[in-house]
Amino acid sequence: MACSTSLQDEHLSGMLHDLALHASAAKKRIEVAAIEGIPDPATCADKLLAFAKELDGLLISGKIETDVLCSLARDGIPLVVLGHLMGVDDSELGRVGLYTVACDNLSSGRQASRYLAARGHRRIAFFCETMPPAMYTSRWLDGYRLGLIDAGIAPCPELVQVAGRSFAGGEPAARAFAAMDDPPTAFVCPDVRTGASFLEAWRSLGRDAGPDSMVLGGHPGVTQRYGMEAFPLIGEDSNGMARAGLQLLEQVVAGQATPGMCVVVPCTSINTQGTP
Numbered sequence: 001m002a003c004s005t006s007l008q009d010e011h012l013s014g015m016l017h018d019l020a021l022h023a024s025a026a027k028k029r030i031e032v033a034a035i036e037g038i039p040d041p042a043t044c045a046d047k048l049l050a051f052a053k054e055l056d057g058l059l060i061s062g063k064i065e066t067d068v069l070c071s072l073a074r075d076g077i078p079l080v081v082l083g084h085l086m087g088v089d090d091s092e093l094g095r096v097g098l099y100t101v102a103c104d105n106l107s108s109g110r111q112a113s114r115y116l117a118a119r120g121h122r123r124i125a126f127f128c129e130t131m132p133p134a135m136y137t138s139r140w141l142d143g144y145r146l147g148l149i150d151a152g153i154a155p156c157p158e159l160v161q162v163a164g165r166s167f168a169g170g171e172p173a174a175r176a177f178a179a180m181d182d183p184p185t186a187f188v189c190p191d192v193r194t195g196a197s198f199l200e201a202w203r204s205l206g207r208d209a210g211p212d213s214m215v216l217g218g219h220p221g222v223t224q225r226y227g228m229e230a231f232p233l234i235g236e237d238s239n240g241m242a243r244a245g246l247q248l249l250e251q252v253v254a255g256q257a258t259p260g261m262c263v264v265v266p267c268t269s270i271n272t273q274g275t276p
Contacts, residue, residue: 014219015061015082018242026246031055041065045072052077057249063132069098078252082245087133094260099252101245101263105136105217108234108267109143109188110150112215115232115272116186117151119212124148125159125184127173129166129194137162140190140217159184170198178205190217192233196226211271220270232271240265 016032023030033051035044045068052058057078060069066085073079081100088096109126116124126144128137145155158180161173170189177183187209189195195216202209211231216223220235244263251257 014221014238015242018239019059019246022242022246028246035062035064041068044068048072049075049077052079057253059245059249063135066096066098070096073098078249080245080249080252082241084135084139086135089134090262093262097259099248099257099259099261101241101248101265103236103241103265103267105139105190105236105267106143106146108217109140109145109190110147111143111234111269111272112140112188112217112232113144113147114150115215116188116213117148117153119186121186121213122153123156123159123182123184124153124186124188125161125173125177126188127161127163127170127177127194127198128190129163129168131162137190140188144188169201170194170196171201174198174201174205174207178202178207183207186213188215192216192218192222192226192228195231196228199228215272217267220268223270230271233269234272235268235270237265237268 019030031054035047035051044064048058048068049072052072057080058072059080059082061082063086066088069079069081069085079099081098082102083100084102084105085093085096085098085100093100113124126141128140131137131141141160148155161176163169163172187195187198189198195214199209199214215232215234216228217234218236219238220233223229223231223233244265248257248261248263
């Protein structure tokens with residue numbers, strides 16, 4: 001498995017744990033490489049190719065340019081992407097010819113805003129740190145907007161705040177929302193860490209948000225670390241993704257998979273009883 005993020009990444013650590021368990025049960029060996037901090041696509045492709053040539057197949061996680069992945073496929077490397085392809089909509093997967101396993105993040109965002117609307121909120125905001133095209137947070141945002149429309153609420157551009165840099169936390173969004181004449185009363189955030197820092201900043205500004213006014217996304221194992229376990233969470237099923245990723249990679253190696261195949265894994269929901 002090759003990862004473009006640190007192996008200490010909160011989302012990735014849960015995925016690696018589940019992959020190790022499934023691989024062990026299937027009597028398969030997994031090697032892990034962190035391909036991070038390489039801005040040049042050609043250098044990144046060379047490093048991935050050198051790593052993959054020692055293996056039967058390759059699982060990819062993180063933000064790696066789609067052109068790099070396509071070049072690996074052209075070189076005959078069997079690979080499956082765990083997550084979404086940067087800048088590639090699911091309808092284009094057949095054209096690109098790559099294989100992906102991803103959680104249904106659009107449905108996650110949709111469920112989140114519907115949950116809050118069902119509790120009487122009409123000013124429902126969305127915030128995150130970054131938004132690479134067609135990736136995790138982008139799909140959450142699309143789902144958030146659909147959930148608002150389902151509830152008869154017109155999406156409002158000013159209620160969407162994207163910090164524009166990693167590890168910015170939720171403070172920029174908290175300050176932006178607090179400065180509004182008509183601030184939001186509820187919040188959707190697809191990342192537990194960002195949501196926790198937002199809540200701290202929001203409270204420092206004399207405001208508050210509780211389990212009936214904020215829904216989080218991310219890995220279920222992270223909530224306790226930030227004291228957010230009471231909040232509704234729509235989390236990625238890393239166990240389901242690991243199992244599906246290994247199964248699909250076996251099919252790709254054996255030449256039995258349809259090019260462009262996307263396996264969609266339902267997300268898990270915690271503390272979201274009563275969602276319409």
